[in-house]
Amino acid sequence: MNEQDDYLSDESPSEVRELLEIERRIAGLPLREPGTSLDRRVMRQVRATSWTEKAGLMGLGAAAMLALVAGTAAIVMHNRPPIQGSTLPPPPQSRPINLLGAQEKESDPPRTLLVRQNTSQVTDDGIIGFVGNTPVQRTREQSIQQTWMIDPVTHKRVQVTIPREQVVVKPIQTF
Numbered sequence: 001m002n003e004q005d006d007y008l009s010d011e012s013p014s015e016v017r018e019l020l021e022i023e024r025r026i027a028g029l030p031l032r033e034p035g036t037s038l039d040r041r042v043m044r045q046v047r048a049t050s051w052t053e054k055a056g057l058m059g060l061g062a063a064a065m066l067a068l069v070a071g072t073a074a075i076v077m078h079n080r081p082p083i084q085g086s087t088l089p090p091p092p093q094s095r096p097i098n099l100l101g102a103q104e105k106e107s108d109p110p111r112t113l114l115v116r117q118n119t120s121q122v123t124d125d126g127i128i129g130f131v132g133n134t135p136v137q138r139t140r141e142q143s144i145q146q147t148w149m150i151d152p153v154t155h156k157r158v159q160v161t162i163p164r165e166q167v168v169v170k171p172i173q174t175f
Contacts, residue, residue, distance in 0.1 A: 110152035117146045127172070134171045141166045 120143035127135045145162045 113150040
């Protein structure tokens with residue numbers, strides 16, 4: 001038994017031995033050289049692609065590699081542990097401000113202090129319908145404006161809250 005026949009052991013089932021014997025006989029058949037007509041057809045096909053098609057394929061390959069690298073970098077950056085030894089800038093120094101007693105001159109009357117805070121939230125309701133073949137999207141912007149007025153003499157406070165909602169419906173450009 002030579003090295004080629006090592007896979008034909010007596011332990012193999014008869015069907016497997018038969019298939020392996022057929023495979024060995026096919027592998028031993030002589031191959032003929034391809035003719036010149038086949039070489040001409042292959043060369044004609046290779047020359048048929050222009051340099052712009054080849055450059056386009058190379059650019060497509062480069063874009064795929066770039067997308068793969070960017071995606072891998074995003075995954076790696078997202079999954080990496082936070083850096084423990086980093087130095088953060090010092091927090092801003094806070095100092096007390098006397099807003100109620102801050103008057104420039106004794107002759108000026110005290111002014112009412114106004115404090116305003118705006119809070120807003122934008123919600124995308126998605127596509128809500130179609131106008132013809134164009135999809136229509138709705139977004140909502142909800143905001144609250146709170147204003148506190150403080151009397152510097154009596155220190156009484158008044159709070160005014162103004163809720164607002166703006167609904168925007170716009171067509172979406174389709175490709």
